[in-house]
Amino acid sequence: xxxxxxxxxxxxxxMGQEVTLRCKPISGHNSxxxxxxxxxxxxxxxxxxxxxxxxxxxxxxxxxxxxxxPNASFSTLKIQPSEPRDSAVYFCASSLGEGSPLHFGNxxxxxxx
Amino acid sequence: SQxxxxxxxxxxxQEGENATMNCSYKTSINNLQWYRQNSGRGLVHLILxxxxxxxKHSGRLxxxxxxxxxxxxxxxxxxxxxxxxxxxxxxxxxxxxxxxxGQGTELSVKP
Numbered sequence: 536x537x538x539x540x541x542x543x544x545x546x547x548x549x550m551g552q553e554v555t556l557r558c559k560p561i562s563g564h565n566s567x568x569x570x571x572x573x574x575x576x577x578x579x580x581x582x583x584x585x586x587x588x589x590x591x592x593x594x595x596x597x598x599x600x601x602x603x604x605p606n607a608s609f610s611t612l613k614i615q616p617s618e619p620r621d622s623a624v625y626f627c628a629s630s631l632g633e634g635s636p637l638h639f640g641n642x643x644x645x646x647x648x
Numbered sequence: 649s650q651x652x653x654x655x656x657x658x659x660x661x662q663e664g665e666n667a668t669m670n671c672s673y674k675t676s677i678n679n680l681q682w683y684r685q686n687s688g689r690g691l692v693h694l695i696l697x698x699x700x701x702x703x704k705h706s707g708r709l710x711x712x713x714x715x716x717x718x719x720x721x722x723x724x725x726x727x728x729x730x731x732x733x734x735x736x737x738x739x740x741x742x743x744x745x746x747x748x749x750g751q752g753t754e755l756s757v758k759p
Contacts, residue, residue, distance in 0.1 A: 539690070568747070578691075578736065578749040591746055626690055633745030634678055639690030 537561075541627050541640035549648055553615040556643045559608055560629030568637060569602055569612050570626040578626075584610065585633065617647045654737060654750040662758050667724040669753040671737030672717075678740040680713060681747065682722050685734045694722075694735075729759045 540559040548554055560567050568583040582592040587604045595602070599618070604610040614621055624644050628637040654671045661667055673680070679698045683691040697704045697713045697720065704711045710723040724731055738749040 566745075570749075577751045580746055580748065583746055585745070628690075634740050636681060636693035636696055637683075637691070637747060638693070641688075641690045 539627055539629050539638050539640035541625075541643050543643060544641065545644045545646075547646045547648065548617055550618055551616045552647075553613065554617045554621075554645060554647075556612040556625050556627075556645070558610045558612070558627030558640060560610070560627070561638055562608065563631070564629035564638070565607075565632050566630045566635070567604060567610050568628040568630075569610070570628065571623045572626060572642070573623045581612070614645075617645075619647045621645060622647050654735075654753050656753060657751070658754045658756070660756040660758065661727060663727060663729055665727055665757075667727050667731070667755055667757070669722045669735050669737075669755070671720045671722070671750055673720075673737075673739045673741075673750075674718065675741055677715075680720050680740075681738045682709075682711060682720075683736045683738060683749075685736065685752070687733075691736065724755075727755075727757045729757050731755060731757045 542557045566585050569581040571579045571581055581594045582602045583590055584604045600614055602612045624642045626639050626642045628639045630637045677699050679696055681696045682694045684694055685691045695706045695709055695711050697711050708725045713720045734752045734754050736749050736752040738747045740747055
């Protein structure tokens with residue numbers, strides 16, 4: 536099993552540009568989570584999906600952030616326009632269902648200058 | 649915020665010693681999980697304890713849960729330099745299915 540795959544591993548962009556982060560969950564997992572990690576705020580849950588349907592997006596900081604899961608094997612997190620304060624490590628995780636342990640990808644380190 | 653708290657924030661010990669990390673949470677939980685994160689990597693699940701369990705073991709790991717005090721602890725026995733990492737507790741609250749993480753404990757095990 537390849538685990539959760541995220542791309543890119545690193546992204547450096549200028550303020551105002553659109554950023555798209557990608558995630559391929561583990562095959563057979565029904566739940567997918569997007570987290571953001573910073574030194575100041577720790578790990579914050581942005582949004583999670585069950586069976587490709589967004590269940591809770593209360594952690595999405597602003598309308599500039601959007602997430603989609605068009606099918607069971609792919610999800611995107613988009614920031615448009617990006618701002619320096621969006622700089623963080625973004626993690627995608629998947630699980631067999633609510634309450635089950637999460638399997639994390641290695642994250643995307645985003646730097647917005 | 650439902651985010652729990654962990655203490656200590658940082659812990660430095662010698663190889664062979666035991667390491668204990670504590671986690672407190674705020675409302676009723678469905679289960680509580682512990683994760684480990686090595687620098688630059690994603691989190692790795694270590695152990696899950698359900699709200700009706702009091703203690704659980706996995707190798708050198710021992711987790712306890714006290715629902716009356718809304719707290720949990722992770723004990724790593726006979727620590728090794730390779731145990732150096734950040735450790736996080738995370739709770740599934742009864743009100744929903746999302747996993748909320750604490751701020752983590754940074755463990756350093758010196759050889």
